[in-house]
Amino acid sequence: MKKDANFLLAIAGTLLILIVYPLIMKQFFPQYFAPPQQTRQEDRARAPVDEHSQPSIQPARPETTTYSSTNSYVLTSNQYQVVVNEPAADIASIALLQILEPATQQPTLLMHTDNKSPGIFNLDILEGILPQSSEVLPDEARFIYQLKTQLTVEKRVMLNEGDYGLVLELIINNPTAQEQKLHYKLIGATGITSSGGISNRYMEQTTLLENKKIIKKNMGSIKGEASTPGDIKIVGFTTRYFALAAEPLFKADYAYNYKADALDTSFRSVIAGIGVSELVIPANGQVTQRIIVYAGPATHKDMSRLNLGFEDLRGKGVFAGLSELLLMLLRALHNIFRNYGLAVIALSIIINLFLYPLTMKSLKSMKELQAVQPEVEELRARYKDPKDAQKLNREIMELYKKHKTNPAGGCLPMLLQMPVFFALYGALMKSIELRGAGFLWIKDLSAPDALFMVQALNKMPLLGSLTQGNINLLPLLMIAASFYQQKMTTSQGKMSEQQKTMAIFMPIMLGAIFYNFPAGLVLYFLTNTLFSCGIQMRITKSLQR
Template sequence: MEQKKFDYNSFIGMILLGGIMLWYFGTNKPEIEPEQTTTEQVVKANADKANTAFEAKPTFANDSLKQIALTNKLGAFAQSAINGSEGTTAIENELLKLTIDNKGGQIVKALVKNYKTYDSLPLYLIKENNASFNINFGTTDNRILNTKDLFFEPTFTKNGDNQVLSMKLKVSDTQFLEYRYEIKPDNYMVDFSVRSPGLSNVINTSNPINLDWTLIGFRNEKSIKTENTMYSHFYYKADGEVDDLGAGNTEVINNVNWVAYKQHFFTSNLLTNTPFNNATITSTDLVKDEKIDTVFTKKYELKTPLTLTNGELNYNMKWFYGPSDYNLLSSDAYAATDLDEIADLGWGIFGFLNRTVFYPVFNLLKGFLSNYGLIIILMTIVVRIIMSPLVYKSYVSSAKMKVIRPELTALNEKYPGKENAMKRQQETMAIQRKAGVSMLSGCIPALLQMPVFFALFKFFPTNLALRQESFLWAPDLSSYDIIFKLPFNVPFYGDHVSLFPILASVAIFFYMKMNQSQQANMQAPTQEGMPDMSKMMKYMIYFSPIMMLFFFNNYASSLSLYYFISNLLTITIMLVIKNYVIDEDKIHAQIEENKKRPEKAKSKFRQRIDTAMKQAQEQQAKQKK
C-alpha cells in the first residue's frame, strides 16, 4: 500500500491563514471612550439593576405582609414594632452605669464602678441577660402583650446635673407607655417611673396588669459558701417592717414598700411609693454543690399586680444598684428607706451593739489609719479594755470561791449521800451568803461578754470596708486567707489551710488552759450524784480550739484576726489581774469580816426559795421513813 506523505503546502497555507486572522482582529478592535466603564463594571451594574428591579416587588410585598402580621399581633402597638430598632442607651454617674435596651425598655447592664469581683473583673450586677423586667397587660382589642418583647423609643435629656432617659412604647405621640430613668450625680439611687398617658382606652382594665422582675445573682466573692449560704438573702419591707425570705421559699405579701435582691456585699433593689399588694416573692438557691465553682448564686423573683389610676398607670419607683454598706445605707441620702437593715448586723442586742458601738469605733479609727489590719487590732484593744472590768469581776469571784472552798468540802463530808442533798445545798448557800459570795457573780461577767462575741461575728464578715483589703499574708480581710492549697477537700474544713484560724485556735487553747484553774475555783466541790465539771472542762480545753479551727477556716480572716488578738489580750489582762491586782489575803480578811456581820433580812424571793427547799427536804425525809 502506498504510504501518505507529509503535505508541506497545506501546512504552510494554514499558518498563513492563521496569521491573516490575527492581523484582522488586532487592527479592527472597537475603540473605548474614556468616560465608559469597564465590561466588569457594566456587568455588575446591570446585575444590580436587575436584582433591584427583581426584588422591588417582593420587598414591598414582604413589608406589607409584615405590617399586617404585626397589626394582627400587637394591635395599637404595632407601629412601635414596625418603627422600632435594636440599640441601647447608657446613663451613668461617678458610681454607677446603667445600660437600657430599646427592646423592653429595661436595664440590661448595671455596672457598679469602683469595685471589682474576687477575680479582678468589673463588677456587674446585671449583664448577659441575667435579669428581666416586664409588664404584662391586656388591650381592649383582646390582645395580651409583654413589654419585654416590644421596642421602646429612647430620648436622652438632662435635668440640671441629672441624666434623664425616657423610653416610650408609643401608640401615638400622645398615647404611650413610658419608663423614665433619672440618675443623679454621686448616688446609687435611680428615679424610675412607669406612666401610661392616653392609654385608658387601649389598656383593658378587666385584665390584670402584672409586673415581673427576675434576677439571677452573679457570684462576686471568693467563698461561694459564705456569699451564697450565709449572706445572700431576699429582703423586703412590708407594713413598715423589714424581713427576709429563706432560699427555696415563696410567699404572698401585701403593702410591699421595697424588695432587695442581696448578694453579700452588693444588692439590687426596687422601691415603690405606691406599695405593691398581693405580691408573690420567690428565692431559689442555684448552688447545688458548694465544692464546685459556680457562676450564679440565687434566683430572685417578684410578681405583683399593678393598679390603674383613672385607667392609667402612674407609679413612682426607684432602682438601687450598689453596695450593701451600713455606713452608706444609714446616711441621710437613704435613711428614710430602712435599707440599712439589709446590711445584716444581727438582730436584737447584737445589731444594737454593732450600730451604736462597733461601727462608731471602727469609723473613728478609720479616720486616722489606712491599714485595716491595724484598725482591727486597735479596735480589739479598745473592746478588751472596755470589757476588762468584767474579767476583773470574774477573777474576784473566783478568788472568793477559792477562799471558802475548804468549808464547802467539809460540808460535803458532814452531809454525805443523796438523802442529805437538800440540807447540803441549804448549808452551801448559807456559807456563800455569809461570805458575800455569789455563784452568779462569776457567771454574769461571762454571759455579758457573749453578746459582744456574737455581734462581732456579724460585724467583720459583712463590713464592706474590709473587702479586698490586705493585711500580712491575707489578701482580703473579708474572706479567708490561704497559706496552703490542699489537693483534696476535708469535710467541714475545706480544701485549703488558713493561718489566722490556726493562730486564734492556739490562743484559745492557752486561754482556756489558764482559765481552767479559775473555773475550778468557781465550782463548788463535786457532790454525790452530780457530774464532775472539772472533767468536762478538760475536754473543752481541747474541743473548743479544734472546733474553732474547723469552723473559722472558711470565714473572714478579719474575724479570726480579731479573736486571735482578743485572746492574747485576755491572757495578758488575766495575768496582770492575778499577779498585780488581786490580793487573796485581803479577800480572805474581807470574807471573815462579812461572816461576823449580822445576816441581812431575807428578801421575799430568798424566803420562797428557802421555803421550797425546806418542803422538799421534809418530803424527802417522809419518803425515807
C-alpha cells in the same frame, strides 16, 4: 461517770452534726454550694451590642412575654454604668463605679441578667410591639413603642446624680377615642449576683407593704411564682452588702416573685416585681407612673438618703443596734490606725480595759487564795467519795466566802463579752466597710483567712467538710493560744480527770467552731485569749513571789 458520758455524747453529737449537716444541705440547697460566679466584664463593655451574634434568645415566659431585644445602650453617671436594652428599656446590668471589688479592683457588678431572661423595668405587655423612636443621652434613655391595642408606651430610664437611685418612668398614651383598661406586671429587681460561699446565706427577697408588714424570704427558696396581694411599698433583694429594690410611686396591687430559669443554680434568674390589676387610660389621655429603684450598698446612710423608706429593707436583728454602735467604734479606731485589723485588736484592748477593775480585783485576791489552798486540800481529802462531790463543792465555796477570795472569774464578765462578740459578728458579716479589709497575711477580715489550700485535706471525710481544704492560720493560732491558757489555768489548782479531758478538748472544739468564722472575729478572740494568758502569767508570777 455520768458527766463523762454526757461529755462524750456532746462530742459525738458535734461530730455528727459537722459531718451530716453539710451533706443534708448539699442535698437540699445545691445552689449554696455552687462555686462563686465569675463576674462577666464583657457583658457591660459592649455598647451597643448586636444581639444576632448571641446564642439563642429564648422568651423567659412564653405564655405572657415575647422577649427580644435588638440593641443595648450604656448609660453612665458618677455612680453607675447601666446597660439598657432597646426597645423594652429593661435594665440588663448595673455596675457600681464607686465601689470596687476587693479582689479584682474592678467596679462591682451589682446585677446582670443573662440574655435568656428579661431585666429590670420589663413589662409583660409587650405583645406585638412596634418600636417608634428612641433617644439615648449619657445618663438617660427613652424608648417609645406601640402596642397592638394602639396604646403607645414611653419608657424612660434616668440615673440620679449623687445618690444610688434610678428613676424609671412609664407613660402610657391612649390616642383612641375609647377608654382602655390594662393590667401589667413589672420587674422591679432581678439579676442580682452573689459572691458565693457564706454570702449565699444572706441573699434575701423582701417585700414591704404600706401597712409596715415585712415579708422576707431566702432567695434560695424561690422557685415557683408566689404573689403577695396588698398595697406594695417596696419589693427587692438584699445581699450581704448590697440592696436592689424598687418602690412604685403609685398604687401597685400585688407583688410577685419567681425563678425564671429553674436550671440556673445562681440567684441571677430570681425575679421580684409588682403588678397592677387594672389601670384605666382615659380616651385621648395618658397615665404616668414612676418607679424609683435603689441599687447600691445596703447601708442605712445610703438607703435613707432617698427618703423613701429603703432603709427598712435591712431587718432589725436583736444585735443590729449593737452592731451599728460597734461599727461606729471600729470606724473611729480605723481613723486612728488606718487599718481594720489594728482596729479590731484595739477594740479587744478597750473591752479588756473596761473589765480591768474586775481583773485587778481577782489579782489582788490571789494571795489569800494561796493561803486558803491547804485547807482546800484538807477538804478534798475528807470528801474523796464522788458521792460527796456536791458537799465538797459547797464546803469549798463556803471556805472561799469566809476568806473573801475566789479562783473563778464569775459569770458576769463572761456574759458581758457575749453581746460584743455577736455584734462584731454582725458587723463583719454585713458591713461593706469591712469587705476586703486586709491585715498582715489576712486578705479579708470578713472571710476566713485561707492561707493556702491542701487538696488532700479536702478529700478527707471529716476534715474535708470542715475545712473545705483551706488552711486557716488564725483559728489554728487560736487553738494553740487557748490550749496554752488552759494549761496555765489547770496547772494552778488540782483538777478532776474529767476537767482535764475538757481542758484538752475545749480548745479543739472552739477551733472547730471558729474555723470558718470571719478572720476579724477570730482575731478578736485570739487577742482576748492572749490577754487572759498575760493576766494568768501575772497571777502565777505574783504567787511565786
